[in-house]
Amino acid sequence: MKSTSNAATDDGSDPAARLERADVERRTAAQKLEAAGEDSLRSLRDARQRLHALFREYEERATGDGDFEAFIRFQEEIATFVEELPPDLPGRETFEEIDDVLQRRRLREKDFDKCRRLLADLDDTLAPLDDHEAAVEAYGEARSAVERERRSVREEIDELERLARLGAADLDAPVERIQAPVEDYDAAVTDAFADFKGTASARTVLEFVADTAPFPLVPFREPPADLLAYVRSNPAGEETVERLLTLAEHSPDKLDHYVDDAMELKRNVATQETYLRRLDAEPLTVGWPPPDAATLRWQADERIRVVDRLADREVVSALRTVRELTRREDYEHLRDTARAREQLTDAERERIATEDVAQQLQDARDRRQRLNSALEEYPER
Numbered sequence: 001m002k003s004t005s006n007a008a009t010d011d012g013s014d015p016a017a018r019l020e021r022a023d024v025e026r027r028t029a030a031q032k033l034e035a036a037g038e039d040s041l042r043s044l045r046d047a048r049q050r051l052h053a054l055f056r057e058y059e060e061r062a063t064g065d066g067d068f069e070a071f072i073r074f075q076e077e078i079a080t081f082v083e084e085l086p087p088d089l090p091g092r093e094t095f096e097e098i099d100d101v102l103q104r105r106r107l108r109e110k111d112f113d114k115c116r117r118l119l120a121d122l123d124d125t126l127a128p129l130d131d132h133e134a135a136v137e138a139y140g141e142a143r144s145a146v147e148r149e150r151r152s153v154r155e156e157i158d159e160l161e162r163l164a165r166l167g168a169a170d171l172d173a174p175v176e177r178i179q180a181p182v183e184d185y186d187a188a189v190t191d192a193f194a195d196f197k198g199t200a201s202a203r204t205v206l207e208f209v210a211d212t213a214p215f216p217l218v219p220f221r222e223p224p225a226d227l228l229a230y231v232r233s234n235p236a237g238e239e240t241v242e243r244l245l246t247l248a249e250h251s252p253d254k255l256d257h258y259v260d261d262a263m264e265l266k267r268n269v270a271t272q273e274t275y276l277r278r279l280d281a282e283p284l285t286v287g288w289p290p291p292d293a294a295t296l297r298w299q300a301d302e303r304i305r306v307v308d309r310l311a312d313r314e315v316v317s318a319l320r321t322v323r324e325l326t327r328r329e330d331y332e333h334l335r336d337t338a339r340a341r342e343q344l345t346d347a348e349r350e351r352i353a354t355e356d357v358a359q360q361l362q363d364a365r366d367r368r369q370r371l372n373s374a375l376e377e378y379p380e381r
Contacts, residue, residue, distance in 0.1 A: 015145040016374040022135070022142035023378050029128070029135040036128040037090070044090050045126055047081075048119050051098070054078065059112050071107065078102050091122045136381065143378060150371040153364055160361040162343075167352040169340035170333065178325045178334050179288065185318040186285040192311035193281035202244050202276075203237035208309065209279065217302040220283045224275060230268035241276050244269050284310075286322060289338035293326035300326075 033041070054077060061070035082099040085092055098115045123130075197205055206223040213222060231237030236244060248270040252262040269276070284303055290296055300323035308316050325331055344352070351357070 015142065015149040016370050019139070019142040019146050019374050019378050022139040026132075026135040026139045029132040033128045033132040038129065038132075040086075040088070040090055041126055041129040043086065044122065045129060047085060047089065047095065048122060048126075051078075051081065051095070051119065052116075054081070055112060055115070059109075063107050063109055063112070075103055091125050094118050094122060139378075139381065143375070143380065146371050146374050150368060150375070153368045153371065157361065157364045157368060160357060160364055163348060163352060163357050164361055166336075166340040166344050166348075167357060169336040171337060171340055173330075173334055173337040175334050175338045175341070178290065178328070178331065179338065181318070181321050181325055182286045182288060182290055185315070185322050186287070188315045188318050189284045189307060189311060190281045192307075192315050193284065196310055197241055197279065199240065201231075201238045202241045203231040205241055205279070206231055211309075212283075212306055215302045215306055217299045218283050218306050220279075221275070224272050227268050227272045227275070230264070234264070236265055236269075241279070245273060245276060248273065289335060289342050290322075290325075292335065293331050297323060297326045 054074070058070055058074035058077075061067040062074040078099055082095045085095055089095075098118055101111055101115055101118075104111070196208075200208075206228050209220045210223055210228060212218045212220045231244075236247070239247070244265075248266055250262075252266070284307060286296065286299070291299070300319055304316060304319055304323075307319055328334075
């Protein structure tokens with residue numbers, strides 16, 4: 001049988017080595033059980049359990065001056081039980097001895113204690129069956145430990161790959177060449193949307209958001225259906241979003257001076273306060289660091305069509321400038337630098353500078369391969 005672990009790590013802490021040992025122990029236990037006769041041992045264990053059950057049922061009533069009818073019935077059941085045992089059952093003589101102990105004119109607690117000791121003496125006979133079941137359970141636990149370790153190693157590999165990727169970035173690269181256009185556009189579109197939301201009617205704002213549904217790369221959350229229907233059909237929809245929210249805070253009596261149906265406004269506006277207040281330009285912004293070139297181009301193509309309805313030419317022009325950044329030969333290089341600067345902590349930078357991350361990554365991949373080999377060689381049973 002091939003080894004799935006390095007000898008240097010076979011110290012009890014290596015899950016692959018533990019699984020290999022568990023498999024050896026399971027096979028050895030299976031051979032001993034086969035030699036002892038699995039079916040006969042299972043029959044023996046079942047007989048012992050049934051006898052214990054009879055003791056629990058009758059001992060209190062059949063002992064001393066207890067229930068005489070129960071005493072007689074118990075002795076009859078014991079006699080019948082022993083007579084019906086297979087002639088070749090391992091330990092049958094123990095059950096016959098127990099029958100002799102219990103077929104007395106009067107039973108005492110010490111008689112039952114003696115019978116239990118006799119049953120306990122069958123442990124050695126049943127050992128191959130118990131040992132095999134324990135070995136099978138240990139094998140399953142060892143295999144689960146390998147699976148847990150593999151998941152842990154996968155996470156370690158992901159982290160090391162991230163560090164290796166970010167560590168390869170040129171932290172001194174001039175990221176401002178792409179950062180300034182992105183930040184200029186994000187600021188411009190944020191201001192434009194804030195102005196739009198602050199001056200346009202709630203009806204216009206929510207219809208604008210609803211109209212972005214065909215553009216999956218403009219991820220606005222769609223307006224709640226009841227709210228959209230309300231602003232479309234009710235004169236209150238001509239108010240700004242902020243004005244609607246202010247009205248929703250009024251008492252019904254005060255609202256009666258402004259709207260025809262105060263409760264309808266509260267039901268449709270007050271319940272959606274969180275949605276209305278959180279509605280902002282975030283789905284239209286690029287963010288920093290920016291996405292990869294292909295993603296950003298697709299986003300810009302869709303957002304130009306949306307922003308053109310919202311803002312002036314300068315904002316659209318700023319977005320076009322951002323789209324052009326993706327055609328720079330050094331875009332991905334600068335983006336990697338930006339990601340590294342944003343994502344690497346001081347501790348991670350120190351680790352990259354002082355440790356051999358590449359070797360750690362290779363070691364982790366080797367451990368993963370060893371664990372994969374162990375799971376392939378020792379499948380679930």
